[in-house]
Amino acid sequence: CRGDVGKREFIAFWLREGRVLAGMNVNVWDVAGDIQQLIRSGTPLDPEKLADPTVPLTSLLP
Numbered sequence: 001c002r003g004d005v006g007k008r009e010f011i012a013f014w015l016r017e018g019r020v021l022a023g024m025n026v027n028v029w030d031v032a033g034d035i036q037q038l039i040r041s042g043t044p045l046d047p048e049k050l051a052d053p054t055v056p057l058t059s060l061l062p
Contacts, residue, residue, distance in 0.1 A: 002051050018044035
């Protein structure tokens, strides 16, 4: 997860072997396209960077 679950403002990711299989945004806007690109890219990602809200999702895209 990235964000604050307690405040209901977060993005949840499901990973397999470091690749994003699915993502769900809860009260975090304008990230659906980035989540889709992460899924479609199939690029292995560092889970710590994916969970870090200070790391822009776009910086994780290939």
